[in-house]
Amino acid sequence: MNVLSEKISEKEELLFQTTLKLVFENGFHGTSMSMISKESGVAIGTIYHYFKSKDELLLTLIRHIKQLGFEESFGKDNRKLDYQERFKLLWRHLYEHLVAHPEFMSYITQFYSSPFREKESNDSICFQTELGLFIQEGQRQNLMKDISHDLVSSIFLGSVMNCAKQYVHKKKKLKQSEMETLANIIWNGIKS
Template sequence: MENLAEKKKAILESTLALVKVNGFHGTPMSMVAKKAGVAAGTIYHYFESKDSLIFELYSYLKQQAIQVVRESQKPDATYQERFFALWFAFYTYYTSNPSVLCFFEQFVNSPYAEKAKSIPSELDELLHAFFEEGINSGQLRPVAPQILSMLAHGNAISLAKVYGIGKLNLATADLELVVQILWDGMSQKTSEINS
């Protein structure tokens, strides 16, 4: 990621920043060019079209997210610890990079997402594997991994949005509580106690 041409990166980052404020369609290429400090035509040396730019930005950011998730995982930690680390990795990534969260949310809810579906998502596979492991090792309830993945990820996103809105000060203690809620709900142990 670091060896991207300077300008290409500038274009991607400019797009990211502008989309947060203006949305996809409120962000003309000329605006991206200006912010990136390049000419409009230059963008077309690096990207085939605007759609292509959006898609590449999506991939670029998804790789970043994967990196963040990967780095959060210590091999010698317990599963629960790794779950907590995973959740906080997402939460921290999104709150530290609100424009990324904003971009993702716009992307997945746009017609773009439909076209991107075909591309196999490394991140999805990674999460799928993580939750499958939890189920197989008897630490998570036997629910489809996709569901668990969606619940956990969706939960982190929800919280990051609450934080982003700024109406609430979310202390670390609050967050711990929320993840605990989530873990309690998903873990096999609770399930057994309640039954």
């Protein structure tokens, strides 16, 4: 099943939301299919109709979360703006998305700290691919330093994730001026 090219059903959405909640509370290994069934009210056989295994459910869910992040950031990209402004808006949109959905951030963090990360297929990494293309675009226009895409991605995504985590832990959302300041600091570090 490829979530990136198909709409998800209401039942799949319910299973995703339930899984997010249970993984947040119990971790990956502490969350069983029977717990998901009980919490969601969806029969275990029905869950297996949608997902062959718990692994498939968890892998499909990370693709879904990344797709939503992609839509909330790159889906709002306005190519009529100059590149620097697009860079800052991309950062802000992703930050606001993660702050609005702290369960996504928790899931992403747990996923990439677990053995499941090794099972993720490369074709599901649409956000990182698009970010890499965005970075290439800036480098082609000589607007960004010619440094590794992985390094720029780490700086970009790391700052977004850490700022969003601060909100989750301290309940203090960045002000517009603080987001602008941080985006400028990042931009000034990577611009040509």
